Amino acid sequence: MVDNDPIIDAQDEVSLDQWDDVNETANSPDLLNLNIDGWEGPLDILLVLARNQKVDLRQISILELVKQYLQFIDDARNLKLELAADYLVMAAWLTYLKSALLLPKDPEVDPSPEELALRLQLRLERLNAMREAGARLMARDRLGRDLFLRGAPEGLYIKKRRKYYCSYFDLIQAYGQVSARTQPVMHMVKKRAVMTLEDALARVSQMIGMSIEWTSIEAFLPTMVPMDGDDEFHYMLRRSALASTFMATLELARHGVLELEQKDSFEPLMLRAMGDGDG
């Protein structure tokens, strides 16, 4: 089957007519010898080989097809044609498929070789369908070749006058933002939720006089009225109040105004006034 005739015109641009020539030539089994560049990949070759069988693609013999493809690859190698990797990958896969089809059936193998063969056949059918559709499409009466629009249309012309709109508010707002953007930047520190040590000292000093019994430090904290939807604020304020109040009680204890007691770690911190003692 070795034949040096360059049967396939390896042009990039193959017109439809040339293309049909290609297929017809290749359809003659004696002349299956190719300049590899003329082919659109292994599936393309397989399709031509399959069509060589001159039967409905649904009835092609996959084994025969595999045999022919491998023969084709061998020929190409003998001619020292450079084969792209995907041709060889296909050859390897088909070799595997062939042996799987020939060997006794192994029910463990999934997908089964029959399924693989069927898939290949379906792919060929699909490619073939599109190839034929392309040919039919190109053969239609086409505008500019068979059918013509008016040769010298006067042309339609709409002059679009652009009108812009902008509302008064847009204008003023834009100026406001320009001004804001270019004004010296003013940093405003957000007011944090704190109770100062001074406030705590004043509060505890005032309240301690009334409680002679041990009282939990909690009782000295200001009553928190939860702010609407601002749990974060509330939580921060409470923490700050607790810290400041604790500091204040330590300070007052140092001055002998009150005494502190805690039964154990994490037990409530209790405080009470120191008798009359002023120190």
Place this chain on the structure above:
Amino acid sequence: MDKQDIRAVEATLFASEKPLTIREIEQYVENDIDVKQALNVLQEDYDGRGIELVKRGDQWHFQTAADLSYLLRKESDQLRKLSRAAIETLSIIAYHGPVSRAEIESIRGVQISKGTLDVLMETEWVKAAGRREVPGRPLIYIVTNDFLTHFGLNSRKDLPGISDLKASGLLDPVDMAMEELDLSAGENEQNDVELNEDNSESDGV
């Protein structure tokens, strides 16, 4: 229907350098004209003349009658120059569209060079139509109204042989066909109907 209105639609389409949608025609004629009806009247008027009024997708235009092509046929380089890869890719986009590049490649069994899609986009027969919502979000392609106009198709439903291809499942992906083979053969018909419905949605291409 008022003769003057029909004349207005006729003149507008006749003067236009390109096919027009009804909406575009409306921009030129008086507001209250029923353009659709005028087009139907015109289509009948021109039936059998040397010029015919045709609808391609949602666009209308006058063109020379198909049977006179033997007098006027003109081969232009631009039309001759499509490569085989481009023709196949175009068919796949037309028949399977919207399709991603990977889907085209899986049907052709070969990678498509960047140039192939570019050439098709340049003819304005093919355009990108968004992305497929799958991993990688690939671009998907469809044929345009220009495609329909050039090949004389009213819609994709008129693509040669498309109903046969659909009926035989050849427009389904291989995986889907395999699944179907597993299912009972009786369901094929139902499937077919669904596919036809799909098509009606894609008419506006």
Place this chain on the structure above:
Amino acid sequence: MDKQDIRAVEATLFASEKPLTIREIEQYVENDIDVKQALNVLQEDYDGRGIELVKRGDQWHFQTAADLSYLLRKESDQLRKLSRAAIETLSIIAYHGPVSRAEIESIRGVQISKGTLDVLMETEWVKAAGRREVPGRPLIYIVTNDFLTHFGLNSRKDLPGISDLKASGLLDPVDMAMEELDLSAGENEQNDVELNEDNSESDGV
């Protein structure tokens, strides 16, 4: 006369890119056609339609009926919203004019593209008003009477002053202002009214 002959002449003339003489038409159609007679038949057929067949000198061509040519040239308005950059620039010219481009940029804190000023000139709300006698002699811009009319102002003094802007929250840092706009889209109108009322007290920045 054979209908097919008439159709051939019709299609040939339609597809031709230029008017044709009878002799030229004869080259396209079958030899034995009486082109002259076909043209006469066609001229009658098209009489009163939106398309007419006319003879100029010894050349024939189809053209849109003369009384409908007004349809082919239309004017229409296209409404567009001014871009953010254009609105800002406009406001700066309104408040600070006459200003040069460099001055506008220094107030905006952002460069302006040439297109922005062009668009504003196109609106006819802004015009060049001579040159500033400084090195480079830059053009200076002011707002026009059209601007005042469009925005319902008697004079530039009617524009709200900085303090008014502050009072209405329009001087807040940008992001806060945006937030407020989002929160109280419904209040915009009210805001607008307030600004208008403020006008009387404005200090004409």
